[in-house]
Amino acid sequence: MDDGLAKPKNKVWLFGVLILIVACTGIVFAWIKHGSLASSKLVASGPVTITQKVLDNKFGWLGGGAEDTGEGIIERGGLWVRPHPGAFVWDMMQKSKDDEIDFTLSDQEVNNFQKNGIAIMATLWPFADWDQKNLANASDCMVSSNDEFLPKNDKKGRGSYLPQYRCNPSDWIAYQKWVTAVVERYDGDGVSDMPGLTMPISYWEVMNEPDLQFQNVLPAGETDRLNFYKQGPNDYGQLLIETNQAIKSADSKASVLIAGAAGGEDRNLNFYKGVFTNKDTLTAFDIGNVHCISNDQTTHDFNVGTYKKMLTDFGVIKPIWVTEAEAMYGTTGEENYQSTKTSVAGAIMAGAERIFFTRYDFDDTRTDMSKIGEKSNYPSVEKYQTIINDNN
Numbered sequence: 001m002d003d004g005l006a007k008p009k010n011k012v013w014l015f016g017v018l019i020l021i022v023a024c025t026g027i028v029f030a031w032i033k034h035g036s037l038a039s040s041k042l043v044a045s046g047p048v049t050i051t052q053k054v055l056d057n058k059f060g061w062l063g064g065g066a067e068d069t070g071e072g073i074i075e076r077g078g079l080w081v082r083p084h085p086g087a088f089v090w091d092m093m094q095k096s097k098d099d100e101i102d103f104t105l106s107d108q109e110v111n112n113f114q115k116n117g118i119a120i121m122a123t124l125w126p127f128a129d130w131d132q133k134n135l136a137n138a139s140d141c142m143v144s145s146n147d148e149f150l151p152k153n154d155k156k157g158r159g160s161y162l163p164q165y166r167c168n169p170s171d172w173i174a175y176q177k178w179v180t181a182v183v184e185r186y187d188g189d190g191v192s193d194m195p196g197l198t199m200p201i202s203y204w205e206v207m208n209e210p211d212l213q214f215q216n217v218l219p220a221g222e223t224d225r226l227n228f229y230k231q232g233p234n235d236y237g238q239l240l241i242e243t244n245q246a247i248k249s250a251d252s253k254a255s256v257l258i259a260g261a262a263g264g265e266d267r268n269l270n271f272y273k274g275v276f277t278n279k280d281t282l283t284a285f286d287i288g289n290v291h292c293i294s295n296d297q298t299t300h301d302f303n304v305g306t307y308k309k310m311l312t313d314f315g316v317i318k319p320i321w322v323t324e325a326e327a328m329y330g331t332t333g334e335e336n337y338q339s340t341k342t343s344v345a346g347a348i349m350a351g352a353e354r355i356f357f358t359r360y361d362f363d364d365t366r367t368d369m370s371k372i373g374e375k376s377n378y379p380s381v382e383k384y385q386t387i388i389n390d391n392n
Helices: 002-034 071-076 104-114 172-186 233-250 266-275 279-283 304-313 333-350 380-391
Strands: 059-063 080-083 119-124 203-206 255-257 288-293 320-326 352-357
Touching: 059 071, 071 380, 080 352, 104 119, 104 172, 119 172, 172 233, 203 233, 233 255, 233 266, 233 279, 266 304, 288 304, 304 320, 304 333, 320 333, 333 352, 333 380
Parallel strands: 059 080, 059 352, 080 119, 119 203, 203 255, 288 320, 320 352
Antiparallel strands: none
16 A cells, blocks of 8 residues: 555656756756857847937937936937947956956946937947057057046046057957947847847947047147047058947947047048048948037038038048037027027038037036036027927
8 A cells, every 4th residue: 555655656756856857957058058158149138229219310419427317418309429438448348358348337328328218329449558558659658647538637527537548459359359249238139238228329439539639739738638549540540440340240230430520620630531541441430420619610510511521532422420519609598509500500401410419508618518517597408409309
């Protein structure tokens, strides 16, 4: 009798063990397939894209600070942001060649804006002190200790910084590996994406204003305060080509912006004419890029016309974005609104496809262009809405 009862119990026990083995095998297989033992990429929840509503919007703002979530952009009618300098700085994300890439700050930046439905145009900064110290001419790559983007000089609470060495990478393979990993995490293809990604990054800018110090562009007394790049046109051409290759290897559909020219004058554009002497650079970007910090009083088009002519002279026909735009010529908010309104219309007429404003308020004359100031009496929100509604 005891033997008869034991047999069913043994069968149940064996059946349970079998189920446990199968379950564990499935878990191990899944771990091997998707985890650290596999060479294949992690699979995210599914592909995501930038919505047509966002793509149809022509306007954005500079963003600033780790806590910026873009409410000021939304209420003024924009749907784009260009964090400046932003979290995509090699030195901030990777502390040595062999270290894992730290996505903490970049994930936070993406989450901050995507929860408000804002798309990011991200700037890739190819600088890492630990990498550039290996350059033979490393001392020539150091900016002044007074540079405002050094961590010790940040008085604006940006939450990000630029390192002191600002030349091309010493180790191109390590640099391209970093770029590829960054683009892959935010491209929205459902593979190795940031957890919870809903608004991918599809537009990447290769650094910023490399022409700023070229041919003494900055006025006397300003050269120590701001210098984004310590090399010349040929060097930037190489950076553009190498970065474009890395971006497209991760996301063939991504759009690459050449670094924004600091202005539309010859002293700015001569730098890019030097870049384009290397014909390979002409196919290493998808979107032209020019800035205007209130220096278009005669053209009233955010420098788009002269920039477009420069591209045309090289046989280049590409979209043009203005990734820093302001026309603060007046002494009152109303005067600045009117000049901005005129320049926006002129820029779009000249061919600008997207414009990023640097000022949130027309009566704000502070030097910090990436943050909303104290509440002003001038109705800047409504005035920006008027400009955007008239031109979207």
